[in-house]
Amino acid sequence: MESIKVTILGKQIPLKVQSSEIENTKRIAGFVDDKFKVFRSQFSNQPDSTIMILACLSIAEELFETKAKLSKELEMDSKILDDVNSELTKLIKQIA
Template identity: 50%
Template sequence: MKSVKITILGKQFPLKVEDSEEQTIKRIAHYVDDKFRQYKKELNKQPDTTVMSLAALAIAEELFEERQHNKELEQQDGKIMNEVNESLEEFIGEISSE
């Protein structure tokens, strides 16, 4: 495990992560910090907890949309694989009957 410090809205947070996850967690923290800063700029009169909550909801919405998109792609992949398998079975059947 490795100790890393991330910064979100100017506050540092120490984390323990696997060595292999260090860069990933830093990229995630940077993304979250950027999103929080964007919302803070837009909602400058709101308390940090409101800004962070709304930004977290936006990030969660992005995650859910990506999951839905991935699910749709997996379904398309499955459909294509079924079509390929059916075509191969037909082709093998044609070759076998010759």
């Protein structure tokens, strides 16, 4: 495990992560910090806790939308593969 520090909303947060995850963790922390900053600029009169909740809800919404889109694409790909497999099976039967 490696000790690193990430900065979110101006606060340094110490973390212990696997060496292979250092860059990914820093990238994710940067993404979260950027999202918090966007909400802080839009709702400057709100406390940090409200900003964090709104940003987390926004991140979760993006995650859910991406998962739904991926699921739909996987269903479509699966149907296409089933159709191709069916056609190939028909062709093999015709050849045999």
